[in-house]
Amino acid sequence: MKKRKSIFDMQFITAGISTTMVLFLLGLVVFFVLTANNLSVYIRENIAFSAILDDNIKETSIIKLQESLNKKDYVKKIVYISKEQALEEQIEAMGTDPSEFLGHNPFNASMEIRLNAGYTDPDSIKWIEKELLENKNIIEVSYPQNLLDSVNKNLKKISVFLLGLAVLLSLISFSLINNTIRLTIYSKRFLIHTMKLVGASWGFIRRPFISRNLWIGILSGAAANAILTALAYMAVKYEPELLVIISPESVLIVAVAVMVFGIIITTLCAYISINKYLRMKISELY
Missing domain, CATH: 3.30.70.3040 (Alpha-Beta Plaits)
Structure with a gap:
């Protein structure tokens, strides 16, 4: 009897590592945005x-x-x-x-x-x-009027910069993860066409690809969150006063954001890519 092939193959692992790195960077920027906001609140409430x-x-x-x-x-x-x-x-x-x-x-x-x-x-x-x-x-x-003015002005600049960086990195993240998933699905384009020829519905063909990439998003998000949480823990352990700006609530928000982004982007990119090859004729696959 032929053994069922595991979804956790080398291609899955490679895509997972790439996605983890991208989600880690995105989570790091979200983390900096939140800690900058906490620092802003802390400074203003201590004047x-x-x-x-x-x-x-x-x-x-x-x-x-x-x-x-x-x-x-x-x-x-x-x-x-x-x-x-x-x-x-x-x-x-x-x-x-x-x-x-x-x-x-x-x-x-x-x-x-x-x-x-x-x-x-x-x-x-x-x-x-x-x-x-x-x-x-x-x-x-x-x-201290001058100090307050200076703090408000500088914190506003930092917030705008970090928010802009977060938006830019989100677009880059989407592009990188989308390219990784497209390459994975590209290698299966003839299999997709064969399934179409034997009468498989589009939903049936999509299901394993979306399921596979959903798992990539979940596991990559979990891995990225583990790294970010470990870094936050080490920072607070080294300098306990950082707990004021690196709060458990901030770490939780970052973890949720990374996981949700990971799931949505991998699933969405898989859906878009699989539909592209489902619409292609055999002559366009070469």
Whole structure:
């Protein structure tokens, strides 16, 4: 009895390796896009606003003000800094105690406000500053305007570049995987024609080719995801602070994107290529 030929032949393995490499590169770009976004959020949410409080503000008013601000959508975190704490920080930073020669503590109590990333654009900052100054207990609002402008500008450039690179690599990936699958099906073009001659339907002829390439997409996607996950794990293990930008959610999104792209593109390319040879006449096959 003749043994059934396995689909996992050398041609399958070669196509799988090529597809894995392409999906790995694509996944790497998606990974960089997501981590760049996480880095953007992290940087913007760690730029603090200082709301300088009136020197005569009472403790009950401070508590009420903090509770009121914590309810605002734009506030991520608030840290209260007392007059004494501000003086200690100044002494530690400058090495001198200004209260010794001034005769009093020259610093006011303040609240260090960190905003949610979605509220760090210039327009939002202006109305947030205006709203804060409407409170009579807040006499001044200070924030690093130049730093914020620089961060927003540079992060926007990086995001546009990475998104453009992702689109370009997607087109290149489609082309490379499509060529690999076309060459595989090209070698079977006479078999396809023979099956047509014996009366096999187009759906029947397509089925094994699509099934084979579906498996290539699944296994290649899994292999690419294994490499990407291992690299992310090693990066976080080497530098645990990277967990802020290389989050488990980002790794999961990349894994899903790579797998879905791998399945769709291999199946679609197989469908397009097989239809091409199904339409050909015998004279066009040579």
